Amino acid sequence: MSTSHGVILLGTGSSLPERSVRNGDFPASLDTSDEWIRTRTGIRERHISAAGETSASLGLVAARRALESAQLDPADVDMIVCATVTSDMMVPANACVIQAGLGCRPIPAFDLNAACTGFLYALTVAAQFVRTGTCRRILVVGAETLSRVVDFSDRTTCVLFGDGAGAVVIGPAEADGRGEHWFRLYADGRRADLIRLNGTRLRPPASCPAEPRITDEFDFLRMNGREVFKFAVRTIIELIDESLLECKLSPSDIDLIIPHQVNQRIIDAAFADLNFPTDKLMVNLERNGNTSAASIPIALDEAMRTGRAAPGDRVLLIAFGGGLTWAGGVWTL
Numbered sequence: 171m172s173t174s175h176g177v178i179l180l181g182t183g184s185s186l187p188e189r190s191v192r193n194g195d196f197p198a199s200l201d202t203s204d205e206w207i208r209t210r211t212g213i214r215e216r217h218i219s220a221a222g223e224t225s226a227s228l229g230l231v232a233a234r235r236a237l238e239s240a241q242l243d244p245a246d247v248d249m250i251v252c253a254t255v256t257s258d259m260m261v262p263a264n265a266c267v268i269q270a271g272l273g274c275r276p277i278p279a280f281d282l283n284a285a286c287t288g289f290l291y292a293l294t295v296a297a298q299f300v301r302t303g304t305c306r307r308i309l310v311v312g313a314e315t316l317s318r319v320v321d322f323s324d325r326t327t328c329v330l331f332g333d334g335a336g337a338v339v340i341g342p343a344e345a346d347g348r349g350e351h352w353f354r355l356y357a358d359g360r361r362a363d364l365i366r367l368n369g370t371r372l373r374p375p376a377s378c379p380a381e382p383r384i385t386d387e388f389d390f391l392r393m394n395g396r397e398v399f400k401f402a403v404r405t406i407i408e409l410i411d412e413s414l415l416e417c418k419l420s421p422s423d424i425d426l427i428i429p430h431q432v433n434q435r436i437i438d439a440a441f442a443d444l445n446f447p448t449d450k451l452m453v454n455l456e457r458n459g460n461t462s463a464a465s466i467p468i469a470l471d472e473a474m475r476t477g478r479a480a481p482g483d484r485v486l487l488i489a490f491g492g493g494l495t496w497a498g499g500v501w502t503l
């Protein structure tokens with residue numbers, strides 16, 4: 171039996187911790203300033219989880235809101251994919267915690283790690299199941315608590331990141347031209363050292379079973395900011411050029427670009443090199459910082475709720491991050 175469906179977005183949702191940390195709230199010992207952070211990154215504040223708030227709990231709220239906006243029930247969900255680098259635990263996956271929280275029946279649920287590109291990877295993987303007719307409704311979540319893995323004594327990283335979650339529901343398209351038109355996923359593991367999060371190191375194999383414990387040292391997120399900056403600018407330019415060329419579109423055919431919400435200077439530098447109107451950019455990083463795999467679904471949900479984007483609009487999604495990984499997608503909402 172051969173079936174091939176288009177894939178559309180049925181609903182969006184997001185969830186941000188209530189607590190907001192403004193640039194001026196960092197302690198004097200960090201030796202930073204509101205002025206430095208604003209002019210070098212565009213970020214003014216970021217949301218930081220309270221006790222008991224986790225990437226799975228934020229993801230669950232975002233998932234509920236996405237289902238509500240799609241007017242669907244948990245019973246309608248055929249699969250959950252959660253993109254995250256800050257899963258609450260190594261096992262179970264956040265997706266399983268979200269499944270239990272929603273009260274879904276037994277369905278496939280798994281996490282996926284492609285760092286800040288994770289949501290576009292998860293969306294693309296999920297879309298294949300809808301395209302083949304294997305699943306009808308899939309929840310795709312991006313959920314992160316970067317505050318758990320950044321070193322708050324390292325001013326070069328801790329000011330950049332924030333917590334939050336975003337989610338979408340996808341399903342089979344009607345034959346009305348809406349849906350996914352194009353995607354590309356990339357990775358280059360040779361440049362893995364540019365962004366690294368070892369986390370808690372697992373016991374080395376040689377010590378098993380003599381030393382039955384994991385090491386308790388925690389290795390925070392480390393990054394070569396300058397090199398990542400250059401990679402990010404180049405990647406935005408290349409993905410926009412590639413998507414327009416392959417979809418045979420011109421800038422006027424795109425209604426909204428949602429780039430990974432990373433740094434205003436990165437976005438400005440890329441757009442200085444592109445013949446593309448900047449008023450088509452959806453940017454909310456000044457309020458949220460970089461929320462890794464959650465940044466695109468949070469921005470997409472905000473665009474839908476505030477009327478920046480509406481059904482029928484053509485959006486270009488662009489993501490990049492650790493791995494290195496990068497990806498693009500063109501959808502008509």
Ligand SMILES: CC(C)(COP(=O)(O)OP(=O)(O)OC[C@H]1O[C@@H](n2cnc3c(N)ncnc32)[C@H](O)[C@@H]1OP(=O)(O)O)[C@@H](O)C(=O)NCCC(=O)NCCS
Pocket residue numbers: 201202203206207210211286325326327329330393394395396398399432433460490491492
């Ligand atoms: C991190 C980043 C903001 C640094 O900006 P930059 O203009 O490249 O700054 P540099 O790294 O050249 O550092 C310049 C100086 O600012 C200092 N500095 C860095 N962070 C600072 C902060 N928060 N407050 C004050 N000074 C800071 C540096 O220590 C350095 O000081 P020095 O000259 O005395 O050594 C920028 O490189 C960046 O955004 N990179 C991309 C990172 C990212 O978003 N990664 C995630 C990708 S998914």
